[in-house]
Amino acid sequence: MDPAQELLFYVNGRKVIEKNVDPETMLLPYLRKNLRLTGTKYGCGGGGCGACTVMISRYNPSTKKIRHHPVNACLTPICSLYGTAITTVEGIGSTKTRLHPVQERIAKCHGTQCGFCTPGMVMSMYALLRNHPEPTLDQLTDALSGNLCRCTGYRPIIDACKTFCKNSGCCQSKENGVCCLDQGINGLPEFQEEDKTSPELFSEEEFLPLDPTQELIFPPELMMMAEKQPPKTRVFGGDRMTWIAPVTLKDLVEAKFTYPQAPIVMGNTSVGPEVKFKGVFHPVIISPGRIEELSVVNQACDGITLGAGLSLDQVKDILADVVQKLPEEKTQTYCALLKHLRTLAGFQIRNMSLGGHIVSRHLDSDLNPLLAVGNCTLNLLSKEGKRQIPLNEQFLRKCPSVDLKPQEVLVSVNIPYSKKWEFVSAFRQAQRQQNALAIVNSGMRVLFGERDGIIKELSIFYGGVGPTTISAKDSCQKLIGRPWNEEMLDTACRLVLDEVILPGSAPGGKVEFKRTLIISFLFKFYLEVSQILKEMDPGHCPSLADRHKSALEDWHSRHHWRTLTHQSVDPKQLPQDPIGRPIMHLSGIKHATGEAIYCDDMPAVDQELFLTFVTSSRAHAKILSIDLTDALSLPGVVDIVTAEHLQEANTFNTETFLATDKVHCVGHLICAVIADSEIQAKRAAKLVKIVYQDLKPLILTIEEAIQHKSFYESERKLECGNIDEAFKMVDQILEGEIHIGGQEHFYMETQSMLAVPKGEDGEMDIYVSTQFPKYIQDIVAATLKLPANKVMCHVRRVGGAFGGKAGKTSIMAAISAFAASKHNRAVRCILERGEDMLITGGRHPYLGKYRAGFMNDGRILALDLEHYCNAGSTLDESLWVIEMGLLKMDNAYKFPNLRCRGWACRTNLPSNTALRGFGFPQAGLVTEVCITEVAVKCGLSPEQVRLVNMYKQIDHTPYKQEINAQTLSECWRECMAKSSYSVRKMAVEKFNAENSWKKRGLAMVPLKFPVGLGSAVAMGQAAALVHIYLDGSALVTHGGIEMGQGVHTKMIQVVSRELKMPMLNVHLRGTSTETVPNTNPSGGSVVADLNGLAVKNACQTLLRRLEPIISKNPHGTWKDWAQTAFDQRISLSAVGFFRGYESDMDWEKGEGHAFEYFVYGAACSEVEIDCLTGDHKNIRTDIVMDVGHSINPALDIGQIEGAFIQGMGLYTIEELSYSPQGVLYTRGPSQYKIPAICDIPIELHISFLPPSENSNTLYSSKGLGESGVFLGCSVFFAIRDALSAVRQERGTSGPLKCSSPLTPERIRMACEDKFTKMIPRDGPGSYVPWNIRV
Ligand SMILES: Cc1cc2nc3c(=O)[nH]c(=O)nc-3n(C[C@H](O)[C@H](O)[C@H](O)COP(=O)(O)OP(=O)(O)OC[C@H]3O[C@@H](n4cnc5c(N)ncnc54)[C@H](O)[C@@H]3O)c2cc1C
């Protein structure tokens, strides 16, 4: 074989010939670095986020058809692309040529915020439209199932995509004869016609039509090649790896004979992540090209045969077709497979192969349990000939006697038809409904004798409960001959629990949940089969009680319906004045075309170096030695920076950069490897050898910190009234606590920085994805021992931050700048997703303890609270988080006698930091949980107790700040009315009375979110700079960072209003310490408030100066006025400044004016839970907000719903998992689940109150960046409400204790029933758990 072949493919219609291809290269870095197509983004590198989605088109000379499909470029080996055409976001449209309708609509429908996910979204949608120009909503949501967005909450993205559907206004669902346009999906008419979407958020009329004839054609050269080129094995040789691509089965078998250990790479979704994340290396890879035998589809008399090379997506289409054509009794296995194929992974990943899926034998494989119960066989081929093996338990356990031999190739799979009286079912439960590996899955099959209901064959396989898919074969054997009745079920559960043994310390944790799922699935199977038996043979089989039927129903609707009611501008407002109008995000179009430049999109600087960190693998240890020898000897490695090199510069304020002699958490930065390429830096980092000696104590949890009194500083305290006296007067007292898990920021753009020495006077430019450029400037200047005026920090935009791009970012930037300065070469540092999640910390895990004294009517007269946050190994902003927690814990309630104390716990975890809401989402939840429990004790609904304690009109907070809570009451009332709370409450109760295994819950929470910076007055100042040029255009810059919230768009709106200048004439290039010095961090909901007032101030200064000129020539243009001003020597440049809101908080006295104003709101959510699996579905959410005067309703709605979905994630599915040694397990989207498109409420209604005056703020607007997060807890309480219904029905005793997040595990385990009672329990201390709650 000749290894020096050329790789040929097309990218965006251009031919690419790669002569020296390295088979280790994936398409993503190739596009970004080699072709400089930076529109395709890196978000995770493991197929889990969709940011890197591109479309691949292949021509099949046999069928003469072109197949277009989306793939994750991060997992696509470049050598697998021979003869294909790749389309990236740049290839479908641009601002310079013509926009593609997908790009235009996603931007104009406000579907972009930070924009980092947008190119991936665009390409998923584009690929769908190439195959289905008028997709259905199901196809649409499916197409986007593998794309994550952390900002928007998906609703506007769906809105944009829906415009391509044939009937975009409607859910297209006619379930029960009802569609969304007829009624609310809930079946309750709620909204009058005029309440539907305020039409002006976007206008469909102005959209470009989709014209398939305008798309890039498939390159004729590739067609000719496929038709004419004689099939020949291609071989690509790299430095370390050889890639062999046979194109005939014979050659494939030959290659496998020669290289038996080489994997056959098809989709690379199994091999790829192993190489990337587990360090597996394969010197040879065999990757078949288009081999017909591997794509075979044969239908015979006993079943169908599917080629191992078919993608799972193709398998889905084939099975769907077969199921349509064959009688139901024959298609049991196919239907079960289809069920899982619809939810398995994201759309892009479903291009992986059937063969790869089977042979990988992942423990959580969704298809293998079904293929095993379906008695499938595998057709193998080697040089020795053909062979068939069963896909059975031994195969799944990789028993050598029945496994593939190393030289064998899996050619195809036979999947037999099912028989009459044979039933197959599929079950799975994951942390999230789509694009998440199953926690437990199962395939179950039963065969009965003709009409006798006696079990003839039974087969049950489980995934997720052992090292591989396992069979409960002994149990099945023992049940043969038994009738299908409840006694059999009872015996079956006991047998299975005895056979499928899951030790308490089993990897993956959730052991009791898994045990429960094992038998809950069995119960579902029992019911499913009983129901069919009854239908088939009504005379013999007992009917299923109606109440049980809910166990069988899957969630009905994946369609979405929403209304947005926002404010309209005053009709008297000038048409050109943009304030109050839904202006599209300034960068929206650039996000959608991939032209928006993020830090890592900046071209490489000449001789640039790459920096990567080596971090501690121990949580608390002494460093005995660090051996850098091997790492330094690797070619390309330039240096390794340790604490020793930094010397006294290793510390800034209270933070130490690199570990000196001890490490205090896993992920503690130890040293930084600098090399001439990213690959070499990473390889070298793995060669750094560190010897540790563990130290005691190891403190990981809040409880351990309390036990060791391991706190940062003394307690913080807020007290009002006389709590001790009040406790004596109340009717009842309750005590309780709630633990709230932490949250990962999961900004889509990982930490990124580029330090560029300027070569003169020691100057350093540093481009960073940060919220706090001034701090970067300060820390870098201190590290380099330079005055600040020689260090400039520049930020064009940030791909999401949410509080996570300040403290740790600065430390990493300082080290990068140190390396850059030392070597006088630019240094780039881009964290991988796993490193980012490990190093940077997130929202603080929280423990809230409460003691409440209340009257029987629900009034809480005394409240004593203790708040503990898990701060981690450094202080960061943790004390401030605790202080904010204390100041905001009252949420919307007047507690006349209150004591709240808070502690920041020092633990051996990576330091936790700011995250959207900054303490409020945790502190508020503690209070709401307490209120809910008070309601239970009083026999009232939580909403009644909320109302009775709510602030009324003019009132005072616990720190004696006056508030006017009138709009709080309005939000509450309006939310009650808009959500039809009372009618729906009754409907929920009716549903619950009629259904045993699905329950619904409804909950409403109010919101009072204080906006301002507490006692940090200096943090409130802001500055801006506005220049007017002689052509009449303006350039504005200010201290705020654009991180998706649209602050730059709002600032241009401000300039436009103030200067009465069209927005098109105003430009904003980004944020820099060079133009606006001494900026404050962007965060705390006040970025637009503060900087907007500074921009306004600058504009007014200019207007004052130019007023005489303008009044002399009132009909002139800005060009005329600027020229006249220039001629008269009047400066056309002005600085604007805003001192910040006045605030004072005296912690000694517990009094002050801590905040400038309050955002009020309310949210009502309804959910349905599956009591057997713990799954939940968000049915509907109504949000009402008092936003003051909205500056831009499109952006403000985006902030509210994006925050709401982020909060929903916090309180329901986002779960960080740590080992008992303090190692974070959840280091990527595969393990940590943020909400995806499947999680958003089926119905979402957002409305603003009419404008309210807010005299001190920018045009009476309110900052809305953070408040919506808390409203996510309405979903938490709706789930809790559903759980109460379960427990009430079953007479479960004892209080319902719910920790956050309310995951499927917690929901299921709270639904105590005969199954949870049946499972074995491990006594505390009898085992070492796999994970711990911190
Ligand atoms: C982000 C992500 C999400 C996922 N979600 C899910 C999920 O929800 N449910 C689920 O079940 N799985 C999931 N998976 C796992 C996925 O199903 C498997 O990775 C995939 O099926 C493997 O197929 P592949 O073609 O990519 O295999 P490859 O990685 O190409 O190959 C895998 C293995 O199969 C062998 N092999 C491949 N073809 C043959 C052949 N013809 N003959 C002999 N050996 C062969 C190879 O030698 C290799 O060892 C997910 C994976 C990722 C990355």
Ligand code: FES
């Ligand atoms: S970067 Fe490829 S899927 Fe996340």
Ligand code: FES
């Ligand atoms: S806009 Fe989707 S991640 Fe920011």
